[in-house]
Amino acid sequence: MSSTIAPQRRSGAAQRWRRRVPGLIMATPAVAVFLAMFVIPMILAGVLSFTDWTGYSLNFDFVGWDNYARAFRNPRSISAAVFTGVIALVGTLFCNLVGLAIAALISGPGRSNTILRTIFFYPYVISSLIIGFIWSAMLAPTGAVNGMLASFGLPAMPFLTDPTFAKASVIFTIVWSHFGFNMILFLAGIKSVPAEYYEAATVDGASRWQQFRSITVPLIAPVFTVNIVLTLVGLLKAYDVVLSLTDGGPAGSTQTIVYQILKDSFANSALGFGAAQSIVLLIVTAVIGLGVTLVRRRAEQKAVD
Amino acid sequence: MIRQTRNRPSALVGGIRWLVLGVVAITMLIPMYTMVINAFKPQKDIIESPLLITPQSFTLDFLWAAITSSKFNVIAAYGITLLFVVVVNIFCILLSAPVAYVIARGRSKWHLGLLLLFVSGLFIPGQVTLIPVVFVLRMLGLINTIPGFILFETAATLPVTIFLFSAYLRSVPRDIDEAAALDGAGPVRAFWSCIFPIMKPVVATIVVLNSIGVWNDFVSPQIILGPSSGIYTVTTGVYAAVGQFSTDYTQVFPTLLLAVLPAMVFFIVMQRHIIGGLVAGATKG
Numbered sequence: 001m002s003s004t005i006a007p008q009r010r011s012g013a014a015q016r017w018r019r020r021v022p023g024l025i026m027a028t029p030a031v032a033v034f035l036a037m038f039v040i041p042m043i044l045a046g047v048l049s050f051t052d053w054t055g056y057s058l059n060f061d062f063v064g065w066d067n068y069a070r071a072f073r074n075p076r077s078i079s080a081a082v083f084t085g086v087i088a089l090v091g092t093l094f095c096n097l098v099g100l101a102i103a104a105l106i107s108g109p110g111r112s113n114t115i116l117r118t119i120f121f122y123p124y125v126i127s128s129l130i131i132g133f134i135w136s137a138m139l140a141p142t143g144a145v146n147g148m149l150a151s152f153g154l155p156a157m158p159f160l161t162d163p164t165f166a167k168a169s170v171i172f173t174i175v176w177s178h179f180g181f182n183m184i185l186f187l188a189g190i191k192s193v194p195a196e197y198y199e200a201a202t203v204d205g206a207s208r209w210q211q212f213r214s215i216t217v218p219l220i221a222p223v224f225t226v227n228i229v230l231t232l233v234g235l236l237k238a239y240d241v242v243l244s245l246t247d248g249g250p251a252g253s254t255q256t257i258v259y260q261i262l263k264d265s266f267a268n269s270a271l272g273f274g275a276a277q278s279i280v281l282l283i284v285t286a287v288i289g290l291g292v293t294l295v296r297r298r299a300e301q302k303a304v305d
Numbered sequence: 306m307i308r309q310t311r312n313r314p315s316a317l318v319g320g321i322r323w324l325v326l327g328v329v330a331i332t333m334l335i336p337m338y339t340m341v342i343n344a345f346k347p348q349k350d351i352i353e354s355p356l357l358i359t360p361q362s363f364t365l366d367f368l369w370a371a372i373t374s375s376k377f378n379v380i381a382a383y384g385i386t387l388l389f390v391v392v393v394n395i396f397c398i399l400l401s402a403p404v405a406y407v408i409a410r411g412r413s414k415w416h417l418g419l420l421l422l423f424v425s426g427l428f429i430p431g432q433v434t435l436i437p438v439v440f441v442l443r444m445l446g447l448i449n450t451i452p453g454f455i456l457f458e459t460a461a462t463l464p465v466t467i468f469l470f471s472a473y474l475r476s477v478p479r480d481i482d483e484a485a486a487l488d489g490a491g492p493v494r495a496f497w498s499c500i501f502p503i504m505k506p507v508v509a510t511i512v513v514l515n516s517i518g519v520w521n522d523f524v525s526p527q528i529i530l531g532p533s534s535g536i537y538t539v540t541t542g543v544y545a546a547v548g549q550f551s552t553d554y555t556q557v558f559p560t561l562l563l564a565v566l567p568a569m570v571f572f573i574v575m576q577r578h579i580i581g582g583l584v585a586g587a588t589k590g
Contacts, residue, residue: 022492023411026403027419030463033400036445037460038426041437048437102329105322118576119330125572125579127521129540130564133547134336137557144339144355151354176332181583188584226587237430240523244544258432262524265436278433289428 049276054269067276084257088235094175099182107190121180132244163253189220225296343558351554371559377546386538397462405470426464449534473507510582
């Protein structure tokens, strides 16, 4: 640990080693934990995805690409993948549209804006599972929303019992709980735009809307990137909220990829198949995350020019 | 100085703005409002008038029943989840800070590789690794145990933490390291006694973000601890108690209220730090 002061004649290699010891001591624990809980499991998932292991029997065979072929042919997997894609795209679109619009409306100083910011953002600290349960109680056939409709003399709506309605309910609940996060990042971006720009534009007689279009939006381009990437990558993992809101129903119409993975790996004892779907999700997530970042980088460059 | 030529927003624009904000604000608050008022009502009143406050049928019985429920010991769940939050935060900081320091001060390709290794974890959905993690923990004899869960949760916090810590440490001048070295402190000691104390702001940010993450995590405790362990966090406990499509709202609303309460208190007290931490975390990228 502590370096000795006495000068010793050692070969250069040993000297270099001694200099490296503290760094190794400091880095090793974190690397070890990360390898054990992240890297090795990743490799294991890769290996398992080529086997037909059930998860508990002792014998298994390598089955090549069978699991992957199955993942791309199995109607359950396909419908889960499609719905997850819809959640990611539609959810990202709405989270960011609503988040940006609200941020623009409450970016000014003042107490009422601070209170509104709190109201829009608070679901961020509540777990998705609980948010799903809350909305499930709101949207159930005998829930609060249908009770409200009844008091206006309107018929009850099948929010969670009809496949199309249920899908919309899942996306609505996700947007409801997530747009506040996007709003916070947009607000931070909007507040970082120097006031002089707006002053100059005001002198030139630009309207509020023109200022927003041609000053705010281009200058906060990096915030768009962060918001889009984080929301897309986050929503591809949607699971908790689906579990508590619809439990994948009705008739499996709101199952997501992660829902499938966990079901196949544990309940259905098809570990190899679950692992293959995990690897597909991982690759899609990485490609989308990096891809969007690169595309937006270009757009940011253009916006600045 | 500047001529006010800004076209004043008309009353119509102002009206539309308030209408939009009002509708969205009500949509945000209605579930909370419903949950709070219905936690004190019998089933019949909840079904008939979910949005009305009915003082004549106000009762604390259902909330008390939820607190003392044999199905879900909420007080124990608070305690256990809080313990997880504290322990994971401590381990996360003990592991991340030194390695982030090595990365921030390093100049070789090894150090860059180390950073990339951890940052790759940002793009890996945790649930993807969870299944093989179960087998790794089984080999270590830690499945269904608290140490096993803490090990995984700590690993899950490393990518973000190391990323933020090393970004912060790059802005700390090297003079401090050199001064410590002149005083004869080895690198390890120099870090803990001279550098780490300067990291307070970024440590606070990480503690806030990790605490929310660990408190709200559901899938990992559900799978790593599992119902067989008998250890329930707030989320896994609620899942076990409320279950799917439970229509006994006298159980559902009080239980959900109890589950949400600590998070809301934390939010109200720490709001500025949460928002600051989020913005710092997202804009460092």
